[in-house]
Amino acid sequence: xxxxxTKTGSKRKVRRRPKLLATPVQSxxxxxxxxxxxxxxxxxxxxxxxWQFEGNTGKWYNFKHRSGTxxxxxxxxxxxxxxxxxxPASTLAFTxxxxxxxxxxxxxxxxxxxxxTTRRIRRVES
Numbered sequence: 001x002x003x004x005x006t007k008t009g010s011k012r013k014v015r016r017r018p019k020l021l022a023t024p025v026q027s028x029x030x031x032x033x034x035x036x037x038x039x040x041x042x043x044x045x046x047x048x049x050x051w052q053f054e055g056n057t058g059k060w061y062n063f064k065h066r067s068g069t070x071x072x073x074x075x076x077x078x079x080x081x082x083x084x085x086x087x088p089a090s091t092l093a094f095t096x097x098x099x100x101x102x103x104x105x106x107x108x109x110x111x112x113x114x115x116x117t118t119r120r121i122r123r124v125e126s
Contacts (some may be wrong), residue, residue, distance in 0.1 A: 051080040053110055054120040072097060084123065 003014045052060040064075035075094040083092045084105055092103040100113040107116045 048126050049077075049081055050124045050126055051077050052122050052124060054122075060122065081088075081123075 001014050001016065002011045004011045006085050035041055043122075051063045053059055053063065063075065063077050064073060065079070066073045073094065073096045075092070079094075080092060080103065083090060089103065094101050094103070099115075102111045102113055103109075103121060104111065108121050108123075110121050111118045
């Protein structure tokens with residue numbers, strides 16, 4: 001069997017794969033009957049958090065992923081939270097409006113790597 005590109009006329013061989021026959025699943029409880037899952041306590045249950053930075057006037061703003069604006073931001077709130085959960089002492093690089101920034105979770109601040117300006121950041125659990 002061959003496939004032909006109608007614009008260029010080039011041809012290539014193709015082959016048909018056998019049809020995949022899925023086996024029926026009885027139920028999730030049957031599939032996972034041999035697993036024991038302990039209930040999570042409220043102390044270990046992950047909570048959602050909002051990451052914010054402090055503006056020039058002292059007002060706090062949420063980090064938001066934006067594209068197509070003059071304040072285009074390369075990361076989202078969830079990107080920050082995932083990185084923080086992975087290592088609360090790490091840093092995260094990102095861009096806003098063409099400027100390179102670094103979030104330092106240990107110092108809880110963001111630094112503009114071009115100008116050296118720093119701002120406080122915070123994590124607000126919701």
